[in-house]
Amino acid sequence: MGAYEYLALTGRGREQRGVLEGDSARHVRQQLRDRGLSALEVSPVAGQATSSTPAASRDRVPTAELVVATRQLATLARAGLPIGEVLGTVAEQSSRPATRRALAEYPRVFAPFFRATVAAGEQSGRLAEVLERLADHVERSQALRQKLGLSLVYPALVLLVAIAVIGVMMVYVVPEVVRVFTGIGQELPWFTRALITTSDAVRNLALPASVLLLASVIGGGLLLRLPAMRLAFDRLLLGLPLAGPSVRRLNGARFVRTLAILTASAVPLLDGVRLATEVVPNNALRRALAGVGRQIREGSTLQAGLRETGQFAPLVLNLIASGESSGRLADMLDRAATQQEREIELGLAALVGLLEPLMIVLLGGIILAIVVAILLPIFQLNQLVTL
Secondary structure, three states: OOOEEEEEEOOOOEEEEEEEOOOHHHHHHHHHHHHHOOOEEEEEOOOOOOOOOOHHHOOOOHHHHHHHHHHHHHHHHHHOOOOOHHHHHHHHHHHHHHHHHHHHHHHOOOOOHHHHHHHHHHHHHHHHHHHHHHHHHHHHHHHHHHHHHHHHHHHEEEEEEEEHHHHHHHHHHHHHHHHHOOOOOOOOHHHHHHHHHHHHHHHHHHHHHHHHHHHHHHHHEEEEEEEHHHHHHHHHHHHHHOHHHHHHHHHHHHHHHHHOOOOOOOOOHHHHHHHHOOOOOOOOHHHHHHHHHHHHHHOOOOOHHHHHHHHOOOOHHHHHHHHHOOOHHHHHHHHHHHHHHHHHHHHHHHHHHHHHHHHHHOOOOOOOOHHHHHHHOOOOOHHHHHH
16 A cells, blocks of 8 residues: 545535545545545655556546547436446547546546536536536637637748748749849849849858757747746736737636636635636736735635736626626626637637738738849840840
C-alpha cells in the first residue's frame, strides 16, 4: 500500500485536504466516498509512483471526445445506473485508448472546474443534469474555438500566397527582366532602380532574416515559459488597441460561463470564483480576478468585485448585479456569457470582413508596382526608338 494526497469536497462544498493509504488511487477515492467526500484530486505522495499515474498523466482527451463521453455519462446517469457501471460502459464505447484509460484510471486529464462540478452534482443528486450542462459548455467552447480558427484561415492563406508571389517575383522575375536592360546603356527610371535595389536586398537578406525570425519565435516561446515574462506579455496583450478588447472579452466570457455552470451546480460562490479563475488563460486577467475571491470573503458582492478589476463591460456587470439581487445569479451569468460570446463573434466577423479586401488590395497594389517598374524601361526604350 502507498500513501496518497487528496483534495476533496465535503457535503457542504468545502475543500478538505489530507493523506490516505491505499492500494491505488481508485482505492483511495472509494475510501473518500465511504466518508461522504467527493474526490477532486488524488495523487501519490512525493517520492512514490504508481504504475498507472505516469502513463495517465501524459494522456489528453480531445475536446470532441470529452463532449461525447460527457453526453454518454449524462444519458446513462439519467437512466439510474450506478456510477461505476456508467464509467465502465462509456470507457468501453470510446474508440481512443487515451480516453479509455482516462475514464478507467481517473488520471488528471479533466479540468479542476469539471471535477468540482461533477462532485457538486453527486452531492446534490443532480449528476445527470450537471453532466448535460458540462457537455453543453464543452461543446459550446469547442464551437467558438473552431469558429475563431476557421475565420482566420482565409486571411492567413491570402497572406501566405501574397508573400510567396511577391517573393518569387522579387527573387527570380525581377533579376531576369533587369538583365535585359543592362546592355542598353540607358539610365533606368528611378522607380525601376528602386525595385532593383529592393530585389537585391531581398535576395541577400532572405536567408539571414528567416533564421533571425525562426530564432526569435523559438526564443520568444522559451521566454514565455517564464512566469514573469508570460505575465508581462499578457499585460501587453490586454493593452493593444484592437487585440486587447477581444482578448479581454474572450477571457471574460470563459470566466463567466464557467462560473455560471458552477453556480447552477450548487458549488459555493467563493469556490466557484476560484475554480473559474483557474480556467482563464490570460495571466494578467487571472491575477486581477484573484482579488475577487478575497472581496467576496470579506462580504462584498460578485458584481462589486468584478467591477473593481476594470476588465468587464458594464452590461455584464449589470446582469450580474441583477442576478444577485433577484436570486437568479446562475441565469444572469449564463446570459452575460452568451452576450460576451455574441460580441466576440460579431467583432470577429467585422475584422475578417475588413481584412479580406484590405489584403487583396494591398497584394494587388504591390504586384502593380512591380509590373509598372518593369514596364517603365520598355516604354522609355520605345520612345528612344521612335525618336
